[in-house]
Amino acid sequence: MKRILVWFAIVISSHLCVLSQGTLLGNHTSYGRLFLQSVKSCDEFMCRFNEEEYFPILNADDSEVGLKNFIFLFDYKLCDGKDSVAFLQELSDFYHVVRINNIRLSNSSKDWYAELRADFLYKKKIVELGIVMQYETAPTGLPCWQIVGVNGLEKIGYRDTTNRYAISPVQHESLFVELDDDFKRLTNEFSMFRGRNIELDALSYFFALVETGTLKFQGRVLTLFHFLDVPSYVFSVKYHARNIANTGWLISDYEHVSNEEKQVYLKQLLGK
Amino acid sequence: MVFIGMFSVNVPAQTVLSDEQLATIEQRVLERVRDFMDCLPEIAAKGNKTAAERENATRYIQKALKLCIGNGNEYKYQDAYGNTRIHAPVTMQTTSRGRANPPKPMKRYLNSLMALPYQHVEIDVCEAIRLDKKLHQVAPDSWEGSATILQVFRAETGDGLKVIDDVDKKQITVYVNREVIDLPGGDKEEFWIVMLGDMRVANKYNR
Structure with a gap:
């Protein structure tokens, strides 16, 4: 040595x-x-x-x-x-x-991941997210990269918590009128109304934000490979x-x- | 079982390129890069060009673009899933004052090169090109990879003052197509057609 x-x-x-x-x-x-x-x-x-x-x-x-x-x-x-x-x-x-x-x-290798850190514009603020990709084989037999994960979404309010907001058990009788107000006041944590065993999916959340134009790509920052x-x-x-x-x-x-x-x-x- | 049979019909076997084939491709890539780089001094040199010099530079721009995939325009390609997609025009990244500039579409880069005020331009490309050992197959006879080169760009003004003396390590995406032709007597000959893609600055060396 x-x-x-x-x-x-x-x-x-x-x-x-x-x-x-x-x-x-x-x-x-x-x-x-x-x-x-x-x-x-x-x-x-x-x-x-x-x-x-x-x-x-x-x-x-x-x-x-x-x-x-x-x-x-x-x-x-x-x-x-x-x-x-x-x-x-x-x-x-x-x-x-x-x-x-x-x-x-x-x-x-199934244990190799690429991470593209990129800047996005979200509600007039720049946030850096990590888009994680993995090498896959398409049904044609040809190789390609595909997105398999995204990290950093907590910066824009994404959370996966065990806590939940309950909807009153009698709300069905009033046609769920309470939700009118919840939709207005709880926009940042509305996902907490979901069922106790329903898990959030970060990638679907990310794709929805991108496809609705809420999250706008600004530029690539860094590429990392994780082994x-x-x-x-x-x-x-x-x-x-x-x-x-x-x-x-x-x-x-x-x-x-x-x-x-x-x-x-x-x-x-x-x-x- | 029927399903597996149907599915396998669509799956072409990936071809593993031999060391000999890779060596030939590497040679073709180097030739292609040199051809491209040789055009640049012809385009950039002689500021305040005469009409004939401009015409000559334009011819070299066309020649350089022909070495690039899509001839410097948007082009259609098929992705691994068989979707027809559109690829943006190839880009060139340069450095100025030690900093990498945002990539420019190749056509814009070449045209801006023509307007530079240099009288004499030299571009050297390193012999020691590095081509990926593993090229990635994107179609039955097509592969993509990246090659790294070292490039020196020197430019002088009319009074012999050296105004640029840059050394950049550049990474170039390369597109390789194999063509096989039948020869008399039943033999076959393999040709490798290399097209150049995006060129980005990997390192700027300070001198």
């Missing part, structure tokens, strides 16, 4: 150097090397994670190439405020779980645009979690 730590320190310091100016393009120039080192697409992230290819700076004959390659997939800023030995140990443990379980990331493939781990990948070698699609967040915590994470992601 000590040897890796020294190596990590050297590599990270070289990662942080903005490469010197190059006048030509190609593999031999600084920009070319920076280009090769960066994780340029989600496809390349998966290839490197799966060790189908390594970061070009690494020697494929090195006995620790797999671990070093894995470490390069992380945003170096995750180390901030942490003890570097403990941080490297965490990554090493993570790596061994990946390898022992022979985890391979793929587009067809739940590794047992006891969840991690997210996002794009880091930098002039240093630690750039491109990198792991920006990871957590060691129990199965129950993983389910909670997924529920929050999908807005359930």
Whole structure:
């Protein structure tokens, strides 16, 4: 571990150097090397994670190439405020779980989610929502992304509470006249009149708001990929645009979690 | 059982592209990108163009648009469910003063390029293009993927003053169609037709 730590320190310091100016393009120039080192697409992230290819700076004959390659997939800023030995140990443990379980990331994984964070205009206010998509196969056999969840709706009043508003049991005799007033006064919480066992569906709520023009798309903010493939781990990948070698699609967040915590994470992601 | 049989009729098998096919496609993509980038200096150079220079630049605009899917116009396509949909014209994103600008429709971008006041423009494209290892099949003989390139854009005014010297990492959506032709003797030859889609800035490198 000590040897890796020294190596990590050297590599990270070289990662942080903005490469010197190059006048030509190609593999031999600084920009070319920076280009090769960066994780340029989600496809390349998966290839490197799966060790189908390594970061070009690494020697494929090195006995620790797999671990070093894995470490390069992380945003170096995750180390901030942490003890570097403990941080490297965490990554090493993570790596061994990946390898022992022979985890391979793929587009067809049921544990892979894309989240598009986007701004919407709702009642003259801008709100950011996360639209969660998953890779599916259409009946034609062709792959595509489909929306499977949405998070952040609580910002616009969506709530799924066990509390309910009751309608008087005698209201049928007065043709439910009480509801006239409830429709006016309880517009933000009208869903609480639903039956005790009826659950709200965040996605239907979102689609209704979009299709009625109540929620208007303003612009994309960020794309994140969430991977739940590794047992006891969840991690997210996002794009880091930098002039240093630690750039491109990198792991920006990871957590060691129990199965129950993983389910909670997924529920929050999908807005359930 | 009958249902399964009927359903399976509509499901074309996904073709897995071989490494050799991917290498050929990568080469075609690089050629296509270079062809496109080669047009840009011809369009942008020589501010205050004469009528002949404008005509020449317009020809290059048409050539560049022909390399783009839909020729830079809205185009119809079929999605994975077989619905006929309309795709917006392809867009180009550029940077200025270190910041990425909102993407512009390609036609508008190329026309605005013609109006730039530069006398001399050079564009280099990195050899080390990165094409996705996994292209996504969207029809029996069509795939989509993304390619990342490194592009240098240099522009000089008439007095030789360098006013732009940008290095951008750009991601380009690529559309790949396979065409197979029959040759005499029963052989078949495979062709890959690559069209370029939206081009976005992935990184702006400060110089």
